[in-house]
Amino acid sequence: MIVRILGQGQWEVPDEEVGHLNAIDDQVASAVAGRDQAALSASLRQLHDELEAVGTALADDELRSSDLIIPGPDATLDEVADLLQDNGAGEGLIPG
Template identity: 40%
Template sequence: MIVRIMGEGQYRLADEKLDQLNSVDGDLEKAVSAGDEDAFKTAFAALLAFVRNGDRVPDDELHDSDAILPPGDSTLAEMRELISGDGLIAG
């Protein structure tokens, strides 16, 4: 699975990490739904850190992204507009 963080690049995550990725994404969705700023910051930082622990795809390689995350400086209000009932990561 390839995940892009906007303004930063792409990361390759092993397929067996998908359940864990969805769990971290679920925590973010709950924080955004609750409008909890502190929980949002913690959950979004955790999601970005999880993705960044994957293998960085070199900038000169082009791949379709399976998921696209907003930049790390995104606000709770911006995230509220992006998240559907399934979070940022489909599945």
């Protein structure tokens, strides 16, 4: 799976890691629902750290179609809420 972190590039993530990433994604959605910017920032940082730990960064000149787009760690509640709405109700940033 190819994941784009806005402002940071693309990462290739093994499919078997998606379940663990979904648990963190649930924390992101919960923070947005509760309008808690501090919790959102912490959850996004955790999601990014995990993506970077389990994934492989693609070279800047290697452009591939992204399966998922994750906001940057400094994203606002409204920015993430818009992304969640675009993904569909209940899906989170990472479907599944």
